[in-house]
Amino acid sequence: MGTKGITYKDAGVDIKAGYEAVNLIKEHVKKTHTKGVMSSIGGFSGLFKIDTDKYKEPILVSGTDGVGTKLKVAYMMDKHDTIGEDCVAMCVNDILCQGAKPLFFLDYIGTYNIEPTVISKIVEGVANGCVKAGCALIGGETAEMPGVYSKGEYDLVGFAVGIVAKDKIIDGLSISEGDVLIGLKSSGLHSNGFSLVRKLFFEIEKFSVNQYVDELGTTLGEELLKPTRIYADVIEKILDKYAVKGMSHITGGGFYENIPRMLPEGFVADIDVRYIDTPAIFKLIEKLGRIDKKEMYSTFNMGIGMVIAVDKEDGDRVIEYLDSIGERAYLIGEVKKGEGGIRICHQ
Template sequence: MKDAYEQAGVNIVAGEKVVSALQQKMKLQDSHVLDQIGGFAGCYELDRDQQTRPILVAGSDGVGTKVLLAAQANQVNTIGQDLVAMCVNDLLAQGATPLFFLDYLALAHLDEYQVEQILSGVLAACTDNQIALLGGETAEMPGVYQPQHFDLAGFAVGLVAKQNLLNPHNIQAGDYLIGLPSSGLHSNGFSLVRKILFQDKNYQFTDVIPTIGQSLIDELLRPTKIYSSIMQPLFGERLIAGAAHITGGGVLKNVPRMLPADLLAKIDVTTWPLQPIFELLVQEAQLTIQESYQTFNMGLGMVLAVHPANFGKLAALLDAQHELYYRIGQVESKEDLKEAQVKLVGVIDD
């Protein structure tokens, strides 16, 4: 017989089964995690020699309306990586090594398979990037969410020595700008994506666009790239002066976040290939240059500022990892403080 809470739409037993299965996998994590699974909070033990003058760097983010497409398509196995990436890439942009992560999953009704797929994706992304999944919360809230729909949020903490923090004061006129490619749309701009493709143009999830070469839904749900393994060796050699995670706000809004007020980024958009998904969106909606580069990442997931003397070593380390990168521009002094901090070249004016 159902108890009163289950009659109200909350399945406690199902939730406990999912959490118990996940906890068994979480026990395999690194030695910094104290074995207190099932407590009210997770515990992470710092070593005395982890950093000198240690700074904890924290960030929180979500996946946005990309979750609507994942839920509608019933393809939720990669959305966990999106969540981890959105938080962890922000830490990397400050020069921090990610330590641990917590997730928050809220949904109308707990479907064991759906939740297992989502949380297994979170754990896999953490494990692949040597990040401890320290805990989280799964909340059933019938009446707040539609059936089969859910929302995801995450919280990450990283560590960096104070002298190694990436901040605008490190960047100088003449620094090279290096673009690290995105794996696609990542997890931003999906409200516009859904409007363009499914409201205005009536595309279907199963449509295969010849230039893309796979179903549209598979392209849209391609998981966000996590840059931790790429950037850690660069941190170790202190080769980066600044970094910008190209997330909500695109290139135009995120690159200025790493710059001091008296400098600008001159970026040549012909220096990296435009992925077919962006070509499709720009063409179908007739987006302006401003709209495109202020909404989408346009093929760049991270932009690095590098002193010219460090470029050769940085390039060698990226080549050794077989990672693509593009020299996309340079930092310049601003003649007028009111001038925009990103100047796009190689484009036709709108």
């Protein structure tokens, strides 16, 4: 008697579950499609037509990123419908800093095993993020790797491509002494510093994700899973009206790492954070962890997700304009000659 041969499913990979997942995500993908999309889900690659009438000398701008250990909170809560929005934000906000308009996005999900409903929820979040960013989700990949990931776990990575006319590229080279720095409000932690956050709340303080926290006005898990803000719409509006000299996405490394990245050599950002309305989550982290200010501003966005540099004469007008469209913005500093990249006044 012969024995039954081993199958791919016996090794932990369920091809039929993959097909089911693709069927479930089709509607999510479809709602992101914009004018330039020339392909549909299921092909080997995504096609996108550049509008050469609008962009005479088009420059493509690309970025890639993941969500980091914020994913651990999604596992803990078994809530997967917003983490994809984080992934889009982390990529798109980076390419915005060069003045690019997001065109399209691709995602990659590596997982222990494909659970179609979970994959669908993840992609739903990605699609919602793409809609907010004004870009199309034109492709992606889901890889089932039971020998790499633990049961119930997955990783999520994204790739964004945008476009900017050559003469509209924002590279920070025109920034000069006296230019002012304007901060745009964040939605909370975004997707950075979660290794510290998880250690503090779950290992040291023994919180649960479902624990209601008075200072936050919500459960800890709901606060931690607030999606990273996508700035595409407001940045496009600013660029239509004002000359922006530089932009910085306040991501991993906080103020200290990211603001100097937009400055030319020989200049320093002189920052005053005393008047920023810092969200309660940062205050709670600082208090419980007894964390010093420099560590906080080196790790988190502290309530400012994007910083733009404009001419001093435009500073007040930009703030007034942002206020008129319901955008909370702060004049957080100015550019001076000097070394070291950044100086922050906390008190």
